[in-house]
Amino acid sequence: MIEMHDVYKTYDNGVVALNGISVKINKGEFVYVVGPSGAGKTTLIKLMYRQERATKGQIVVNNMNVTSISDQKVPLLRRQLGVVYQDFKLLPKLTVYENIAFALEVTEAEPKVIRQRVIDVLKKVGLTKKAKHLPQELSGGEQQRVAIARAIVNKPAVIIADEPTGNLDPETSWGIMDLLEQINRDGTTIVMATHNKDIVNTMRRRVIAVDHGKIVRDEYGGDYGYEN
Incomplete structure (x- = not known):
């Protein structure tokens, strides 16, 4: 469903956001991407829907090679994805x-x-x-x-959510998570970047922790693992 092989991302100012990421996310999974601010998690998920382009490596999403498709084919990729933002847009x-x-x-x-x-x-x-x-x-x-x-x-086959509860109060956040859980049960793969320790620790799904541009932990039924 989503595969990354030895992916690097270096910005024009020289900042290395991702440093050799390799990961596979299977169809129907619900995955949390966690890590401290500036760790690279937002860059990681932006690469999945080609909001950012990898400097090096290969990314395949739903059988499309995201790193090699032309800009003209990006809309075709995004028709297979749903993106949810912190600020709604x-x-x-x-x-x-x-x-x-x-x-x-x-x-x-x-x-x-x-x-x-x-x-x-x-x-x-x-x-x-x-x-x-x-x-x-x-x-x-x-x-x-x-x-x-x-x-x-x-x-869409995949929902990519970037801090979807970041601007919401706790009660409202749980309502949004219940909705995402329902969507996942219907078979949609969900990848969610979050700082919400309580949600991650309560729901116990797969947790991918990113720090200094590397995956430092990939754990099924994992916890948040950081102090907020």
């Missing part, structure tokens, strides 16, 4: 329905297909009654649910 002038539908419109899906899929995911994330609201009319947790709905509306 919703379009402020579009309603909840329109924000989710936009992810399908760019793939030129039929209007009938768009309508049915948007209705389905709104129900899944519990926001059917908020379809006509604008993002600023929603709570932080509701906005993140919209972001998740947008990420799953294309029925």
Whole structure:
């Protein structure tokens, strides 16, 4: 599903963010990527959806070689992925329905297909009654649910989440995690970068710890392992 072989990432300013990363994530897994600030975990997940390009090495995501595809084929890669951000990245002038539908419109899906899929995911994330609201009319947790709905509306094989609970209070965070768990049970692979010690320690999934650009721990049923 996701494979990295001897991956390096050095930025233009000389900072080495990743230093020889090799890892395999199988279909249907739920994986936490943890580590101190500046350890390289955000770079690691950005490479998966080609937000950043590796300096060296090979990355394969859902049978696509991410390191060698042209820029023109990046949208094709991202149609197979759903990305969830800490700051939601919703379009402020579009309603909840329109924000989710936009992810399908760019793939030129039929209007009938768009309508049915948007209705389905709104129900899944519990926001059917908020379809006509604008993002600023929603709570932080509701906005993140919209972001998740947008990420799953294309029925992606993989969800990549970068600190999806980072701006949320503890109770709301657990609601988001319950939703991600449900999506994972449906068969979607989830890779989530997080600083949330309580979530990692409670849910006990696979934990990949990154420090100084290297994987220092890869443990099934692992704990967070750092002091916040």
